[in-house]
Amino acid sequence: MDATELLIKNNNLCRFNQFSSYYSSSLASFPSQARFFRNGMKIKRKTRSFTLNPKSQFVVDDIGSTSSSLSALELLKTSAADRYTKESSSVLVIGINFRTTPVEIREKLSIPEAQWPQAISELCGLHHIDEAAILSTCNRMEIYVVALSQHRGVKEVTEWMSKKSGVPTSELCRHRFLLYNKDATRHLFEVSSGLDSLVLGEGQILSQVKHVVNSGQGVSGFGRKISGMFKHAITAGKRVRTETSISTGSVSVSSAAVELAQMKLPQSSFANARVLVVGAGKMGKLVIKHLVAKGCTKMVVVNRTEDRVAAIREDFKDVEIVYRSLSEMFTCAADADVVFTCTASDAPLFLKKLVQTLPPASSDIGGRRLFIDISVPRNVESCVSDLETACIYNVDDLKEVVAATQEDRLQKAMEAQGIIWEEVIKFEAWKDSLETVPTIKKLRAYAERIRASELDKCMSKMGNEISKSQKKAIYDLSTGIVNKLLHGPMEHLRCGGTDNRSLGEILENMHALNRIFGLDTETSVLEEKIRSKMEKSQK
Incomplete structure (x- = not known):
């Protein structure tokens, strides 16, 4: 199999005819001594057009070590992985509803509640989708996901929807709407509150959002961010109905x-x-x-x-x-x-x-x-x-019936928007604080490795002459020192809402600790997830 076929086979890498545009950025991520060789001939860095040869090799000259070589294809894999693992994950919604799509298309995309768990599993089997949820009613079909890459996530979900429904992707793209991160959160909260319903303020949609949470229980792809988002949407929906009169006399x-x-x-x-x-x-x-x-x-x-x-x-x-x-x-x-x-x-x-x-x-x-x-x-x-x-x-x-009662509810909807915005801010702060969790775990593991190593050295020097109680005292001493040293950094990584630290300050602390201790949390987590998905799909 030649290099072109390999590139086409791996749909997460750049296409062959795009290779030259990525060439410069690939070199930039390696030491300045990096050189491309093709059949023994050096290719100048400024060269814009060349033919990828299966035998091409990439040589890195590293001081104090022998030259190691990687194939050009491996270089491309490394470069491509580096490009999108530096992109942070996003929450997004890809959907259609009664405003954007006629019923003859909505019915093709409709997914019965009994099939939601299977659909979540299929979506999370895609390369760039980490978590997912389905909200399918008579007026909408919306897919909420945590995507490791926005662009690739949208593309994969749209293709999945097309394959599942038989509706061409071109037709889907004409009718779908896309919302990202805070806009996606706000949309779900408005849906749960009845503000995005055919009948403004209708109550049945809140029950349907609850069904999403119930059906997602135990499904691995219904992860922490998505489940938290839907649970918070239920809270927002309840607040709107309790604190405003938007649902009073409303019709379903x-x-x-x-x-x-x-x-x-x-x-x-x-x-x-x-x-x-x-x-x-x-x-x-x-x-x-x-x-x-x-x-x-x-x-x-x-x-x-x-x-x-x-x-x-x-x-x-x-x-x-x-x-x-x-x-x-x-x-x-x-x-x-x-x-x-x-x-x-x-x-x-x-x-x-x-x-x-x-x-x-x-x-x-x-x-x-x-x-x-x-x-x-x-x-x-x-x-x-x-x-x-x-x-x-x-x-x-x-819509003919609804129009007669809609105007009366618009003022009530304005009141509800204030409540929704408060809940969006609360949820976004909680969601963003989750970014510190991998850092907390890695920092704890880093400190624990040092503690265990130094404890072993100490015990080996002391021999077998010390008692069990003395060993326990030494162990407790090492654990206590580590815990006290970690207490300050850990507190500055947590977002419990009980102090005056802003989320921005907490995330700055996270990035600082990543740099100081070389944890590289975000990049490594995303890279591991993407590579794991790619390996599974190739088996």
Whole structure:
């Protein structure tokens, strides 16, 4: 295999036709005596165009040692690794939502909650992704990651999304949004608080953020930074709802769906309309709740099992709720004027060829059956709208309802932003303080190695004439000295919020200790992670 093939194979290195642009920076990282040789001929440093020869060797002349040689390919690996291991890791979000992307694309990218742990594992298997989380709802699909390199992380996640959904990367790039570090944190906190919802202030999203944390428990890729970010988002969401009135009288997607049905049906016929609800999960239960609030006293609920319907029936004892199995769905639809669909099915339940066989709806509503589909992926095939006997609305059509109540909440949202910003500052301080943890560990290990070595020398000189109690006293003495010496530096690396030290001062202390003791914490940690991922992928 020639050098060009090797370069192409290793997708973390520069492409062959870019090698000349990296040539100068590669030399700069080596001693001034460094020289390139090609077939025994010296190549001048200013040379801009040359052909990489598989037999090329890089020679480093080091005073007091014999010359050692590395292949040009190894030099390139070292240079490339050095380039991106000096880049600090970033928290970023790559997502789509109801504002940026139509439902026909969102449904392809939707990931069921049961598949979140597997998706996290797959994402963290990518070369430059260290931690990950998935937030997938009817209105958004957002991937939060800790990336060892921003550019490469975005590229890898976007390609993963494309492969998973079948949506071309060019199409994804048209619709996606990207946010980094503090902006990504603020976005998640706004999402959790209901400020980025279709219905401003809606409460269901906070529950969905909690599900992200619950599903991530025990998943190795749901790491400290990402899990801490989501847990803090829950705190922010709770504060906004407690300290402002943004959620007072707010509507959810489910209640907006019921209001939409009320708007589209003749005013006199809504109370007598025959209603079918397909799905008795969280969304279905909320639809039933809001139907009851609007005066509906009888409905049919189709679900896979009866236990959920029975539990709902207990909550609404004054309402006639009839359970039917999935096998009876089309029979029930034939007798319904309004059909709400809210299941987690990956495929449409109502196909055009089957819906066109249904008899017309009641003449009181004009003979057109109303389908309100709030599922993502959608439960009703889009071409059903071509039928004269059917009328379809999906989650994107709810904006018509939401617009009427949105203006009233904007002032409340301004109040919420102050709370969110306070929580962002707290989280960012905590997250940044984590940078000192590797330094603390390495400094402790460095001191411990010295202590153990000096203790062994002392014990060997004293021989076997000392007692166990004396040995313990000497051991305790060495440990006590190390602990007292480390106490000051350790305190100046910790960010507990109990003193007046700023985060900037703490990070300056970290960098100073790294230089003084030669710990090289950040670079070595990132380099180890990237190299480990590369080695695993090559096995």
